[in-house]
Amino acid sequence: MIHSILRQSTRRYTSKVPTRFLATVASPTQEAVKAFFPDEPSRPKVVTTIPGPASKKIMARLNQYQDTRSIFFVADFAKSKGNYIVDADGNTLLDVFAQIASIPVGYNNPAFLALSKEPAFQTALANRAALGVSPNIDWVDSVEKAFMTVAPEGMDNVFTVMCGSCANENAFKTAFMYKAAKKRGDRDFSLQELSSCMKNESPGTPDDMSILSFNQAFHGRLFGSLTATASKAIHKVDIPAFDWPKATFPQLKYPLQDHVEHNQRVEKESLQEVEDFITKTNKTVAAVVIEPIQSEGGDNHASPDFFRKLQAICQNNDVLFIVDEVQTGVGATGTFWAHEAWNLPSPPDMVTFSKKFQAAGFYLSPRLRPTQAYRLYNTWMGDPVRAMQAAAIVQEIENKDLLNNVQNVGKYLQDNLTEMTKTTPIENIRGQGAFIAFDLPDGAKRDAFLMDMRQRGVNIGGCGDRTVRLRPMLTFQIGHADILLDTMEASFA
Template sequence: MQISSLPLGYNHPDLLKAAASPQCLVSQVSRPALALFPRSDFVDSLERTFGCVAPKGMKAVQTMVDGSSANENAIKAAFIWYMTQRRGGNPPDAEHLSSCMKHRQPGTPKLSVLSFDGGFHGRTLGLLTVTRSKPIHKVDIPAFDWPVAKFPRYKYPLDQNTKQNETIDNECLDDVKQKVEEWKAKGEEVAAIIVEPIQAEGGDHYGSPAFFRGLQQIAKKNGIVFIVDEVQTGGGATGDFWAHSHWNLPFPPGRGLGTFAAVDFPTPELRDKLVATAANNGLLVGGCGDNGLRFRPALIFEKKHLEIAFDLLDKSLKQI
């Protein structure tokens, strides 16, 4: 299942044609996300495809099955890197290897990942701890005791609320600093920070470039891995191939805003009614957060597609 993460939309004829090619068929039957025993052209294939669009400053790439597995493995890699730094670059010794089998230190360290209120990173068991968008995703599922920080909720229009929004950024960054220190005092150091450039599932909330630069500075100062979850923002929808490119970061992260658009409704019930009505009329839109409505047009849309979409939207609005 995918949610707002197909840049070219559904059933694109060129993608269907490519999927039927011998090269693609080999990838499908060979599990392209498998690092062990890769086919002979695997490395070259990665360099010719994903390597061409890799974020600035990054040279390594590995495919995964989906967004959840990508985030799970990013967090695992962060933990491994963090512990390797603790050991001075040395590999795990016999004590680490034996103790981890009993879920005891030092092999099973007490580490944590900081995420943000409203964030969505997946629904697998580990990622549900860092997902904070909707209670229905998390209820009845055990979770790690990991910190959650405030994510900016700006005042609009932005150009009329500059000072107030700067204050909001600073308050959120101060909250991150506080949580890092709090978990360090508990003996559960924050090894990674994971954040979305735009909180989509949680309500279409944006952070400023200044906020994200400040966030990365906190991570770097504390030796924390900075993970940017671009499952929904990667692929060009924000006007650049990667949304974090808009931030002018001084260092590459762990990985005009294009066609991303959303509106808020007075009530969740009214939003849900429009989503259902639009679907019945042939227009696919997505609900996000409590009362937000998302529009995610494919990158190949043209004026004629906008005219069709607006006609269907106008029809649906009149019906509710």
Template sequence: MYVTVFEPSTFVNRPALGIYPPADWVGRLQAALLSTERRDDTPVTPEEMSSSKEGQPLGCPNLAVLSFNNSFYDRTVGCLGITHSKYIHKLDFPVPDWPVARFPALKYPLEDHVRENQEEERRCLTMVEELIDAWNRKGMPVAAVAVEPIQGEGGDNMASRDFFQGLRDITPLWRWRGIGLLVDEVQNGCGATGLFWAHEHFRFSDTPYVVTFSKKMLTGGFFSKESFVPKDAFRVFNSWVGDPSKAALLEAVVKVIKGDNLLDRVKVTDQHLLNGLKQMQGKYPGLISNARGLGTHCAIDFKDAASRDKTIAKLRERGVHMGACGAATLRLRPALILENKHVDIFMESFDRVLANMNS
């Protein structure tokens, strides 16, 4: 039993945190977000002040953010500039002309395609460097590389630690390029992979410069290295910049995750879940393939979107709610309290639906 006492005012009032934060706001952040164990000033010239209001250099420099095919970040204009998963997100919107690299398309099972996958990841890293050089030459230097630990909306696409460390090696601030690595944990964060943050699996030689989060974290935001923190007020800002009630709820969630050792539970159920998916693809080879996952953040591909969508509908009729992503991928996003017995219940329903699909 975990009891957290909240002041009623936390939920009744939503202050404009950027201007009038409550007295306990810093303490709330430390108890919730910061407890997950993650974290040459030059004067602005008059020319920069004036030109920035017009959206022109010097104030607004010609810089680019490099991203990957099949990525998804959201629907605001800046985020659409690095979103490349579905046309419907971007149709009819103007977006920045920024470089797009290939995200590795791995072959499964991984143990049978080690050499091919290593070559694929090297090709993708080479493309990243070539694009950075190309955009430098065209006068629009790459300021950051944005990447998802697992491409959720784009099809639950995964890559190895070597690939992500390769990105980290390309983007250190102490090299001449001065490029920041931005890791999007909106879908991957909060424990589903067996670690609180998915990028922890990559054991980076140095942490990313910015990490974004939302969804299961109950509030949206980011944390960053000190060097990325703006020195001036209102640089990263809106009237609300957060919600004390959501931070209070997140504090309770984090306490339960830690107190009930839910991340350890994920490390038990993940293999049972992935093994079950592999057994199903062995039983229905013409219908499903490419079972994969990190923790219980798992997925499997169907032969086509119609088969995937019909399977989802039939599973819902049996009380199992599933999701779709990518071209023909079924994605699994179970709660952290998932146990092996729940996996067995799902696999029984999954097996029956697939059998009818295959008949």
């Protein structure tokens, strides 16, 4: 059994053997693996129900001012370390939720703490630049070190903003401006266009263009991004939206090797639907936006072949191809960008990012820069502080070879979870690197599992209707995987 070959027994992690040793012997390659955080806790420790009395006390106080119904517990970040989060009651949890997939290199990573003490960083903190007016002298260094060193091939322009929704909305705007400029040709804006848009009327405000997204997609919660989103009705109901279309995202069956014909068919049908939307409807599709893995919508995957063909359809019809890597980007899938796994013949037109990168924005092909200034613009245009952190993340990923770590631990997790389908109710194991998910029979059982896991010391989250998603940090190692897997087994026992 892969499980028993690769994974240590439950006894091991509860023993006094240090994590470092465990990680070493537990490695699937049997190489000596150093713990990235030698001083992090060696195991979870739960001392109260979660949320405990200290968390509840703070939540009650906070509830006077803010809605606290979504809060799991209150975090004591000063005490958190590496892959472990400590809460206000002193509970120590192995964290595979990681602030909704937004912590890249561990809590209180020394490189991050050191950055906080650098004069240039403190200067940027105390003097927030309007980057479109008077950027700091070292902004261009951040752009190169943070964004350009990991720019998707051929995409050497970047527009930075403050959050993932803003990243997607500005990418959509870029697509509309590009498409409108192509339609317009060489002529300048007409007076009618310029005056009508001030009243939100056509022709200046186009009523015949759209962004095509997919069912179950999540691209954000602002008006344009929420229009493209379709993961949960409660996010969308009562909020005005544009009448932009949604194509069916292929619903693959697992294990993949047992459902080859079905999976090829649903991918083909989805692509046909996309092509029909683009070629047979009255509205011009300016761009197709897609997540490499539909994350909030249930961790839905498609094959590299599907994405290559999707890009080809876009290219054949002069539709821009936007890849939303807000949740998938920055290493969790084992490559810096998830879409690298597709081996596209040419780069996407835009790639959006946020979350684990700390800085938000999107890469774009230089040809998409608007002809006129001030069309892609706002007050801050991003945050120099978060860009400096993004540069530190890139450096840390390289220094510690974290992509390789993610590939190893991802394979280890996927193999063991697949094995676990034989003895527990989990099913539909799917993943790319350590970006892994599985299903439970229904939403109620999933929710109970999440609560129980937290109470057993593993902070874990769900997505979709009945899915559990694993979003460990890039510093998650084999020893941590063992704890996760053993805790799952204990929970199901």
